[in-house]
Amino acid sequence: MLKLDDSYRHKGQRKELVKTLSKKGIKDEAVLNAINTLPRHFFFDTALGSHAYEDKAFPIGEGQTISQPYTVAFQTELLQVKPGDKVLEIGTGSGYQGSILHILGAEVHTIEYQKKLYDRTRKFLTKLGINLHFYFGDGSQGLPSQAPFDKILVTAGAPIVPNSLLKQLKIGGILVIPVGDRKTQKMLRLTKKTTTKIIKEEFANFAFVPLLGADGWR
Template identity: 75%
Template sequence: MIRLEDTYRHKGQRRELVNLLRKKGITDEGVLNVINAIPRHFFFESALHSHAYEDKAFPIGEGQTISQPYTVAFQTELLEVKQGDKILEIGTGSGYQAAVLFLLGAEVHSIEYQPKLYERTKKFLPRLGININFYQGDGSKGLPAQAPFDKIIVTAGAPVVPHSLLEQLNVNGILVIPVGDRNSQKMLKLTKVSPTEIMQEEYDNFAFVPLLGDEGWKPSK
């Protein structure tokens, strides 16, 4: 088993990263405190440890990436996480975003499309004391068996907002999702004001890997 070490150097790099996120406009102290607490280098191959606290996305295999810290912080801030929120995460990936949500006090349900990533992260996160609910499958359709959810976060770019996700959201719930083409997506925050009314807010453009599935992009053959 790989030994996980969090040194003074790593902690200093995290403080610098948090300062950078503040300069970029992240104001939620809860989000910043959690990012300061999570050893992001644990989520990287050892050869890439020196890059773990750069504000960049990095590949994690299976055509997926660990999102840049600013993106994680931005999406999490939009989600307005409250203690005890039941949150669905679409795209477990490395598990870093799920760890952020868990440490903010959420009950996290996370679904991953890629079987190998699902197996790897399901084994890895509990080693850090991060206990979430793992699922493997088509996240574009949500997780109807566990619905409804207070919040839903999508960490892959969708061509449209999947109708299934809005259906699985509680009234007053929030969905944060990047929507656009395969190269660039606009970040959307959708609040379910009533069973039939959605309030939509638009933010900056980001670049995510594609959301694969029936209500996302069709996988390449």
């Protein structure tokens, strides 16, 4: 298994990052612990590695980004992950968010639309011993072959809430998805109470890269 250097300095920087997230309003101790546990610098190119513990999004190639830690923490907190939950993440990207879900004890199914990112992240996380279920393709309509899910997390900005995602949730399941235009999106949490009753909650605005594909931006 691949062993990367996680120095005393990195651990200190992570502690500071967790303090920042706490001050910004993240309360879920399990989420903060997961962020404190996972070395974010492992997910960066060496050229940008010194920025890994800034609360900012950074490029990961293919025009995509690793989300800002606050965004990861906010979405994860909304998702209310419990150990054993079957979670679909749409937008694998660097694999950082998927790894946080894994640390929280979820069975993570993650789908990525960019082939190069899919290949790179699958190889890298497997080497690190972080075993997620990886899929390549358009996740804008979910992953019907693996449904139903306890939770679905969309990590790219969508133009609508795809109906197919609500269909693929179990009763009691939660969908967290940023919805808006190409520049800014409102964070939504949809809880499936029954097959026909969905509770929708709205949170702050965020700026994600666009969700592409059939139910995304074309």
